[in-house]
Amino acid sequence: MAKVILRNLNKTFVDQQSKKEVNAVKDLDLEIHDGEFMVLVGPSGCGKTTTMRMVAGLEEVTSGEILIGERVVNDVPPRDRNIAMVFQNYALYPHMSVYDNMAFGLRLRMLPPIWEQLANPGKTKEIKASIDAKIQAAAKKLDITDYLDRKPKALSGGQRQRVALGRAIVREPEVFLMDEPLSNLDAKLRVQTRFELINLHRELKVTTIYVTHDQVEAMTMGQRIAVMNNGLLQQCDTPQNIYRHPANMFVAGFIGMPPMNFVKGATVQMEGARPVIHCGGFSVTLSAERTNVLAAYVGKEVVFGVRPEHLNDKSLVSGTPENVIRAQVEVIEQMGATSNLYISLGGHALVSVVDASTIAKENAPLDIVIDAEHCHVFDKDTEKAIF
Incomplete structure (x- = not known):
């Protein structure tokens, strides 16, 4: 686990038509505590996903600093940041089984080149057993053990999302990044999966940054909520404090239905x-x-x-x-x-x-x-x- 600190974070794009600079994220200062479930919420275009992508290393930071733990990661490639990301569209390999989808990243990271595997089969067997143990443990947590041999096309939307979560869990990251993971699910399944995510976080206690435009998800899941609009942080507080004591009219109008x-x-x-x-x-x-x-x-x-x-x-x-x-x-x-x-x-x-x-x-x-x-x-x- 690790805390995440964003210091005076800025991201500027150049509009291809007007050639003018667009400030997607402006002077963002935010600290996500070790083991906290932080929700970034706001309307489309508010900068929440851009912020997450900068934490992940998928977007270059224009200015400011990102710290994961005690380490500044601005120039650290995504694979070395010890994070795991869950996407809106699951991003599963359709030709692989559930087991292979969950194992793919671990195999790339843990297994040596094929010639070393052939030269040291005992060590290779030990690594593969460790990978299998991680997958079986995650599958049990997510109740997908019976689906490990299936392909993604044979799964429901909720089951696919669990597989995507399992793939993230087996990495044992310091930080989970979740980009609107429930938006493709129907209303009933969204409520059920929301409950499962809350319980999963309580069990794993991994620092989590969760992006959504749905204020109901934000209120029910977040230990704290960061409300954003036009690239600016409007307010960051607990769900009840934001509901009872909104900082401004935007927050007051956005939170609550x-x-x-x-x-x-x-x-x-x-x-x-x-x-x-x-x-x-x-x-x-x-x-x-x-x-x-x-x-x-x-x-x-x-x-x-x-x-x-x-x-x-x-x-x-x-x-x-x-x-x-x-x-x-x-x-x-x-x-x-x-x-x-x-x-x-x-x-x-x-x-x-x-x-x-x-x-x-x-x-x-x-x-x-x-x-x-x-x-x-x-x-x-x-x-x-x-x-």
Whole structure:
């Protein structure tokens, strides 16, 4: 195992049409702890895969440093970095059996040239036995022992992905690199394989960098998440901290499904000892604890944010809640245990997630409770979170 450190990492490409430089990764500083499962997440083109490819040695670093363990690996070829990579498309040799696919890299690395094998058959037999032991152990972990004699075409998508994982595991690397390994699987198999990957990491305790555009994968798998956009690291923290305390509007809108509701053009006012966010059609009264952090924004425009799950049907809330606002329900999506309500609140189109027992009806009014304790306010210019 080894920690991975990225110091002021930059990657610049030259656009072939415009001949202009494109910054794919900009001034990235990130430390992945020894044995940690780190997820790089963001939309297409955010720089996450480019970052992984630089760690792997498949992309040249424009500037900055990459350390694996205590060693700077910028100029170290990929084969000497002691890493293993799992690809989105499995990358299995179709003419080889599962066993041979898993053994191929080990044979290249461990077996001597053929003339040395012939000259020292005892040593060769010993190496082959070691390779076999590694493959059998990995196959048992991944429950693919019964498939070792099959060709990839005789396997399902999930089984092929396990073979690709097995090929990486037998290398016993210091770092696993996984580039969207679940994206080719169907929804049910994706959930199952996600669970298997989490258990596998707990067992192996190998430092893992996992790239995905799926925020659900990021939230459920990562011990920490690094959110990227336009080549820049937006925030790196635990899943719950990113969800509860997003650093800016991009993170707030990207993490969470359905995404956070934003109301632009809101203003901050003080009414007595408590701050109030006026959203042009409805207002939200906050606790007095928010007074100090909002003091500099009184009378100014801000962006108000609230997650769909913090807009609730009043009939489902006990007691006498504050911040009850009449909304118009336009569309209801039945999700089973919950319902997504598309509502018009003070002229703003918002989404609410409520229990399926809601009394809401389409094209009918509904009293909505805004949970002020879980609301967010952002600076309208910088888009950074005020709280």
